Amino acid sequence: MLExxxxxxxxxxxxxxxxxxxxxxxxxxxxxxKMMDESKTSALWGPIGRGVSGASYVIAFLFGAHQISKGxxxxxxxxxxxxxxxxxxxxxxxxxxxxxxxxxxxASSDRISNVLNEKIDLxxxxxxxxxxxxxxxxxxxxxxxxxxxxxxxxxxxxLTIEPGQTLGVVGKxxxxxxxxxxxxxxxxxxxxxxxxxxxxxxxxxxxxxxRDKIGYVPQNHLVFSKSLEDNVLFSKKKDSxxxxxxxxxxxxxxxxxxxxxxxxxxxxxxxxKGVSLSGGQKQRLQIARxxxxxxxxxxxxxxxxxxxxxxxxxxxxxxxxxxKGKMTFISSHRLSAVINADTIIVLKDGRIDEIGxxxxxxxxxxxxxEQFLKQQKEA
Numbered sequence: 001m002l003e004x005x006x007x008x009x010x011x012x013x014x015x016x017x018x019x020x021x022x023x024x025x026x027x028x029x030x031x032x033x034k035m036m037d038e039s040k041t042s043a044l045w046g047p048i049g050r051g052v053s054g055a056s057y058v059i060a061f062l063f064g065a066h067q068i069s070k071g072x073x074x075x076x077x078x079x080x081x082x083x084x085x086x087x088x089x090x091x092x093x094x095x096x097x098x099x100x101x102x103x104x105x106x107a108s109s110d111r112i113s114n115v116l117n118e119k120i121d122l123x124x125x126x127x128x129x130x131x132x133x134x135x136x137x138x139x140x141x142x143x144x145x146x147x148x149x150x151x152x153x154x155x156x157x158x159l160t161i162e163p164g165q166t167l168g169v170v171g172k173x174x175x176x177x178x179x180x181x182x183x184x185x186x187x188x189x190x191x192x193x194x195x196x197x198x199x200x201x202x203x204x205x206x207x208x209x210x211r212d213k214i215g216y217v218p219q220n221h222l223v224f225s226k227s228l229e230d231n232v233l234f235s236k237k238k239d240s241x242x243x244x245x246x247x248x249x250x251x252x253x254x255x256x257x258x259x260x261x262x263x264x265x266x267x268x269x270x271x272x273k274g275v276s277l278s279g280g281q282k283q284r285l286q287i288a289r290x291x292x293x294x295x296x297x298x299x300x301x302x303x304x305x306x307x308x309x310x311x312x313x314x315x316x317x318x319x320x321x322x323x324k325g326k327m328t329f330i331s332s333h334r335l336s337a338v339i340n341a342d343t344i345i346v347l348k349d350g351r352i353d354e355i356g357x358x359x360x361x362x363x364x365x366x367x368x369x370e371q372f373l374k375q376q377k378e379a
Contacts, residue, residue: 009178039129042100049096053089060085072379109280122189125204132213132296134324135160135198137184142193153179157193161327163345166320169331169340170368171347177331178219180347181301184329186210215290219302221282221330223274228259229266243294251286252318254311255281279306287315297327303338312337335372344368 004011004020011020024232060082067073070333087115087162129135139162144154153176161167169177182188183195186207189240195202197210215235229246236243246266258281262268283306290298298319312334319328320340330338338344346354346361347367354366361368 045096053093056085056089057082057280074171076234103106103118122207125202125206127200127205127209128201129197129205129209129213129352132197132210132229134163137162138194138195138196138329139183140194140196142183142195144179144188144191146179146188152182152191153350157352159352159355161329164327165342166328166340167293168332168341168344169329169347170333170335170338170344170371171353173333175347176350177347178301179350179374181299181329181331184210184297184299185214185216202349213296214297215293215298217283217286217290217298217300217303219305221274221279221376223277223282223285224272225270225272227267227269228262228285230294231270231285234287244292246292249288249292252291252315253284254307254314254318255288257286258284280308280311283307284311284315295326297329297340298323299329300337301331302333304332304334308335316340335368335375 004024011017020063052210064073064078064081068075068078077086124245134141139159141226142154142157143152145152155182171177185201186202186205190203197205200212224234226234232246232249244252250259250266259265262276268276270285271275274285275287287300287303304315307315313336316337330341332338342357343355344357344361345352346366348367354361354364354368356364361371
């Protein structure tokens with residue numbers, strides 16, 4: 001049901017309403033039948049239980065009367081026995097109810113326990129990273145694959161990014177751009193090769209001290225069902241005195257102009273997954289969220305794909321002017337986003353296929369050259 005609500009536009013676009021309604025009705029009927037079976041069993045258990053309880057009293061009374069007539073039992077002993085019998089029957093019914101409720105909750109508790117008992121297999125370092133802006137980032141024969149992958153997605157990466165440089169990461173879909181950018185965030189266990197920040201291996205550095213200095217904008221729209229203001233301020237710690245003001249972050253992300261179009265301006269509730277915002281507004285919101293902490297390293301993972309060329313150029317110009325001396329990584333399918341980067345790498349099947357700046361890559365007349373000319377013609 002939740003998937004259908006969230007994906008209602010896709011369902012309508014492919015005229016799948018009837019199929020989804022039928023599938024929902026089938027699952028609802030299946031659930032209804034099971035709940036009815038459970039209700040019937042519960043309804044039947046009540047009268048049977050009360051009947052057995054009543055029968056036990058009748059049997060005890062008749063047997064006791066027979067024993068009294070024989071002189072083997074006194075009336076007081078019979079009354080005492082019946083009272084004890086009542087004290088036993090009540091807890092037995094409670095035990096039955098407890099077993100029923102336990103069975104109903106077992107499936108949910110197992111799933112919750114699996115999550116709570118999940119162990120973190122990513123060892124954390126102990127070194128504190130005091131600063132990132134003055135450090136080089138160096139990949140040394142670096143290869144990587146996800147735990148569920150059979151083959152490496154990054155292969156023998158050798159690259160050095162100097163302090164203050166802007167790195168452009170381009171390539172075909174599935175070439176490894178997002179995977180490459182995530183390595184700096186230390187989300188996964190390192191496989192082969194080394195990744196150094198300054199003179200320290202990233203394995204030895206405490207993860208939180210790395211991430212505190214990075215502003216990360218993922219390619220997927222990650223927004224919360226809160227106000228626009230709360231979404232932008234999400235990255236900023238309560239006790240933090242540094243960073244940019246809310247107005248500065250919105251201006252740099254070119255989102256300030258959109259506030260007048262929203263019902264309550266900056267305080268507008270954007271809804272589940274930002275349903276009240278356009279794709280471009282969601283991307284600019286995420287950029288503002290990253291910029292407000294004034295990160296020492298800004299990572300933009302294809303974060304301008306939903307904005308028009310004019311807005312893209314304005315945002316990139318703002319970044320060039322305000323982030324001088326600070327490291328920036330930009331991944332994009334549109335090569336116009338990385339033209340001014342100090343270094344551009346072209347990934348192909350997880351390897352660096354081309355490397356240089358815009359001018360040198362155009363002279364090489366490889367994939368970058370062909371793709372740039374193609375995009376210029378399309379524009």
